[in-house]
Amino acid sequence: MSHENKDTLLALFYHEVTLPEAQKIREHLADCEDCRKYMHLLNQMDSALNQWPEANPLPDTFDRILATIPERWHASHVRPAVSARPIFNIAFAMVAILLLIYFVQSRMSQLPFWPAFEQNWLVQTLGSYGFVALVFFGLGAFITLALAPILYFDLNKRTLHI
Amino acid sequence: MEKSTDAELMGQVLKKNTRAFKILYSRYEMRVYNFILRYTGNKEIAQDLLQETFTRVWFAAHLFNLETGNFRGWLYTIALNIARNEMSRKRYAYDYAEVSTIAFKDEPVNPRTEEPDAAVERADLQNAISQALLKLSPLLREIIILKHYQQLKFKEIAEMTKTPEGTLKARFHRAIAELKELLDPREL
Numbered sequence: 481m482s483h484e485n486k487d488t489l490l491a492l493f494y495h496e497v498t499l500p501e502a503q504k505i506r507e508h509l510a511d512c513e514d515c516r517k518y519m520h521l522l523n524q525m526d527s528a529l530n531q532w533p534e535a536n537p538l539p540d541t542f543d544r545i546l547a548t549i550p551e552r553w554h555a556s557h558v559r560p561a562v563s564a565r566p567i568f569n570i571a572f573a574m575v576a577i578l579l580l581i582y583f584v585q586s587r588m589s590q591l592p593f594w595p596a597f598e599q600n601w602l603v604q605t606l607g608s609y610g611f612v613a614l615v616f617f618g619l620g621a622f623i624t625l626a627l628a629p630i631l632y633f634d635l636n637k638r639t640l641h642i
Numbered sequence: 643m644e645k646s647t648d649a650e651l652m653g654q655v656l657k658k659n660t661r662a663f664k665i666l667y668s669r670y671e672m673r674v675y676n677f678i679l680r681y682t683g684n685k686e687i688a689q690d691l692l693q694e695t696f697t698r699v700w701f702a703a704h705l706f707n708l709e710t711g712n713f714r715g716w717l718y719t720i721a722l723n724i725a726r727n728e729m730s731r732k733r734y735a736y737d738y739a740e741v742s743t744i745a746f747k748d749e750p751v752n753p754r755t756e757e758p759d760a761a762v763e764r765a766d767l768q769n770a771i772s773q774a775l776l777k778l779s780p781l782l783r784e785i786i787i788l789k790h791y792q793q794l795k796f797k798e799i800a801e802m803t804k805t806p807e808g809t810l811k812a813r814f815h816r817a818i819a820e821l822k823e824l825l826d827p828r829e830l
Contacts, residue, residue, distance in 0.1 A: 487811045496795060525818050528825055529790050531764075532771045535685070537675040537692050542667050545696050546660060552697065 489515060493522045577616070585612045648713035655703045667696055670714075673792060674721050680787045681725045683776045691728060695721045712801075718792065719802045722784070729780060774824035782817035785810055 491497045492505045509515050538544075585608050588594060597603060603611045643651070644665060654662030674695055679688035698720050706716055775783055788799050789810075800807045 486815050487808075490811055490814060494789070494795075521818065521822060525821055526790070528771055528821070529775075529786070531767050532680065532775070533768065534672060534676045535679055537671055538689055541671065541689065541693060542664055542696075545667070545693050545700070548693070548697055549700055552701065 485515060486518060489518050489522065493519065493526075581609060581612050581616055584616065585609050588612065649708050649711065652703060652706050652711075652713060653708050655700065656706075656708075663696075663700060666699070666713075670717055671696075674717065677718065677721055677787060677792055678725050680772075680775065680791060681722075681780075681783065682729060683772060687728060691721070691724050694724050698724070712798070715794075715798050715802050718788070718794070722788075722802065726780070770825060774821055777824055778817055778820055782813055782820060785813045786817045786821070789814060 488497075488505055492502055497505065509519065589608065591597075598608065602614075606614060643654070643662060646654075646662070646665070648666065648669070651662040651666045655666065671692065675688055675692045678691045678695075679685060682688055682691070695717070699717065702720070706713065775786065778786065784803075785799065788794050788802075789796070794802075796807045796810055799805075799810055803810070
């Protein structure tokens, strides 16, 4: 039997055809053994599937739904409180870095070779504080990059162990 | 309000009217619950997903088209998406078929109307049907449930699942053939 015929039989079985169409298919069924077999199969499966009865949900389900609505509404509408902590942290770190630069610069200026060092073009370009800041951040970047692979592999190892 | 159409009730739900919401819930709770139960084969999951479906209806009411929308199709689309998502999670992939075997144990037997043997036979048959249905691939199970149990038209299912009608019908034929193989002939 062709696929098209099966679709037509399915439409007839589920009453999705017009009356004249249904009449035409029934006439065809009288002459076609294959189609009758397929209709029989549809009937068999229909009665088999009807053996699985309907079940009832718990009677308090609607109350449970209503109970969860305010929680979810609250969660989706209330903005999390804005915390000033990260701003304070950043400000604190910046002040600490500036103080450190100031401290290092004042110490370096007391060194005996400082007057000669001050003639260097880089120090003259950046200024003494700028130079200290450059050294400071350069060192910081170097240490971070040097530690990065160790930290990366260590973290990965830990993840694997977990 | 009880005689209002689904769309009218949805208009009220949009205004956060819980009474209208309850009427809609009462109209569809059984259908949605049984749809999910047959899809997942697990009563606890079906219960949770029924709750989730209607919670989403409440929060997504503004997305429903009050002028042209078909509430039933919209509701089934929500339920189907939720059920599909849930079943795609691996944690249920291995045990839902086993869980389904207890689906009928808690159904009481009426000793006056039914012989114990007949009740056992009935429960066995029900389990055989549910097991066979759960052994189908999700897409084949889906079409059987939506077409046979929920009595939706192929056109409606096509709109819901964004799948051509021809593909759905082909799936239905395949599902019927597989069910025939899975079910023992004496049980039909």
